[in-house]
Amino acid sequence: MKRVVVLGGGVGGTIVANLVAKKARDAEVTLVDKTGKHVYQPGFVYVAFDKWNPKRLVKDERKLLRRRVKLLIDEVVRVDTKGKQVHLKSGTALAYDYLVIATGARLAPEEIPGSAGAHHFYSVDGALKLRDALAKFPGGRVVITVGGVPYKCPPAPAESACLLDYYFSKRGIRDKVDIHYLSPLGRVFPLETVSPTVQKIFDAKSVRYTTFFNAERVDPEKKVVYSLEGEEVPYDLLIMIPPHHGATFAKDSGLTDAGGWIPTDKYTLEVKGHEGAIWAIGDATDIPISKAGATAHYEAKVVGENVAAMVDGEAPIARYDGKVMCFCDAGFHRGIAMRFDYQHPPVPPPLSLKWYLGKVLVNRLYWTIVPKARA
Amino acid sequence: MVQETVQVTRLVDARGSVCPGPLMALIGAVREQKVGDVIAVYSGDSGSKGDIPLWVKKAGHELIAVKDHEGYAEFVIRKIR
Numbered sequence: 191m192k193r194v195v196v197l198g199g200g201v202g203g204t205i206v207a208n209l210v211a212k213k214a215r216d217a218e219v220t221l222v223d224k225t226g227k228h229v230y231q232p233g234f235v236y237v238a239f240d241k242w243n244p245k246r247l248v249k250d251e252r253k254l255l256r257r258r259v260k261l262l263i264d265e266v267v268r269v270d271t272k273g274k275q276v277h278l279k280s281g282t283a284l285a286y287d288y289l290v291i292a293t294g295a296r297l298a299p300e301e302i303p304g305s306a307g308a309h310h311f312y313s314v315d316g317a318l319k320l321r322d323a324l325a326k327f328p329g330g331r332v333v334i335t336v337g338g339v340p341y342k343c344p345p346a347p348a349e350s351a352c353l354l355d356y357y358f359s360k361r362g363i364r365d366k367v368d369i370h371y372l373s374p375l376g377r378v379f380p381l382e383t384v385s386p387t388v389q390k391i392f393d394a395k396s397v398r399y400t401t402f403f404n405a406e407r408v409d410p411e412k413k414v415v416y417s418l419e420g421e422e423v424p425y426d427l428l429i430m431i432p433p434h435h436g437a438t439f440a441k442d443s444g445l446t447d448a449g450g451w452i453p454t455d456k457y458t459l460e461v462k463g464h465e466g467a468i469w470a471i472g473d474a475t476d477i478p479i480s481k482a483g484a485t486a487h488y489e490a491k492v493v494g495e496n497v498a499a500m501v502d503g504e505a506p507i508a509r510y511d512g513k514v515m516c517f518c519d520a521g522f523h524r525g526i527a528m529r530f531d532y533q534h535p536p537v538p539p540p541l542s543l544k545w546y547l548g549k550v551l552v553n554r555l556y557w558t559i560v561p562k563a564r565a
Numbered sequence: 566m567v568q569e570t571v572q573v574t575r576l577v578d579a580r581g582s583v584c585p586g587p588l589m590a591l592i593g594a595v596r597e598q599k600v601g602d603v604i605a606v607y608s609g610d611s612g613s614k615g616d617i618p619l620w621v622k623k624a625g626h627e628l629i630a631v632k633d634h635e636g637y638a639e640f641v642i643r644k645i646r
Binding site for chain 2: 338339340374375376380382402404406418419420448449456478
């Protein structure tokens with residue numbers, strides 16, 4: 191028996207654990223997750239805009255795992271790469287032959303001084319607080335800003351600007367709301383080929399934007415957000431994407447770069463310096479592509495195949511080509527779709543009902559298909 | 566390489582990262598470093614020659630040098646404020 195340990199019960203970790211359990215009979219698969227709850231993060235924004243009940247976002251991880259996968263609800267403290275053991279908060283030392291790290295990113299809103307009153311939609315609690323604040327908002331300046339790069343789901347801030355336009359239009363107070371998007375980059379959207387399309391959408395919706403604005407601090411009394419670049423923007427309601435970092439245990443285990451991300455081969459997804467023993471997927475890696483569920487999904491299929499092959503004594507030949515596909519909701523039942531990989535930048539199709547429905551379909555089918563590795 | 570008189574405080578090797586990755590890595594490094602520190606960024610992406618100098622100018626830092634090497638460019642920036 192080969193011991194396969196997967197850290198993290200998000201989309202990536204769940205797919206890897208299920209795939210290895212399905213394909214490799216000689217694998218003893220253990221997944222460690224600190225909450226035992228699987229959260230569908232793309233739904234946060236719909237909770238914030240009062241379209242979804244938050245219950246729709248969370249399921250027990252156990253129910254998503256194959257019976258052969260052992261689930262440990264515990265917290266990782268440290269990985270001993272020499273002794274091939276994972277040390278858990280409970281005191282357990284978990285030995286492994288193959289280790290997959292899929293522990294995502296953690297939010298660090300406290301790093302932006304004065305931002306305690308800022309809203310975000312990157313957790314269930316954050317989305318609920320924003321929902322309640324939006325419901326009471328009488329009109330004024332809503333500012334969306336980014337507290338640190340990289341952050342999860344690069345399109346999300348721009349998508350939220352469009353959904354604010356839709357939300358306030360439906361409430362009948364759009365003319366009383368000034369939506370101002372502060373982009374951390376020199377354009378409104380991270381992907382260069384998609385940015386002109388998003389800029390046109392912003393112009394059509396009268397969403398204001400400022401580029402090269404990286405939030406540095408907030409004065410909650412004056413209601414002003416200040417940037418690293420020396421600019422200041424007043425607000426009545428502030429939405430700030432919190433700074434993101436990798437999991438603390440990875441840093442404590444000497445597995446990360448200066449930014450807290452795990453140096454990972456972008457094709458094999460092996461952790462550099464630990465080839466053949468440790469893999470990393472999803473938000474946890476330093477791979478320069480979108481930190482997003484779709485990325486973790488496609489990476490997990492590659493790692494699941496390769497770890498299963500190694501358990502069976504075969505060569506790990508699957509390679510990740512950088513494939514990412516995602517849909518963005520632009521409000522008013524319109525959306526755009528993006529598909530790209532390492533070699534092919536996205537070619538954005540026009541705004542259409544079709545891509546909005548694509549997003550609706552993915553949201554509806556997620557629980558049935560994705561974590562169970564059926565797609 | 567960097568002029569001998571400039572002491573690089575932090576090297577950010579963003580080769581292999583595509584636009585806007587190198588700029589994002591630079592912004593992250595500027596957040597973490599102190600005023601007066603010198604950051605060198607390696608980028609193999611041609612877009613960096615546009616967006617890195619633009620951002621450095623807007624943010625009020627000093628672009629000390631841009632040097633071409635085999636397959637990548639080196640940007641040397643001093644954090645001014």
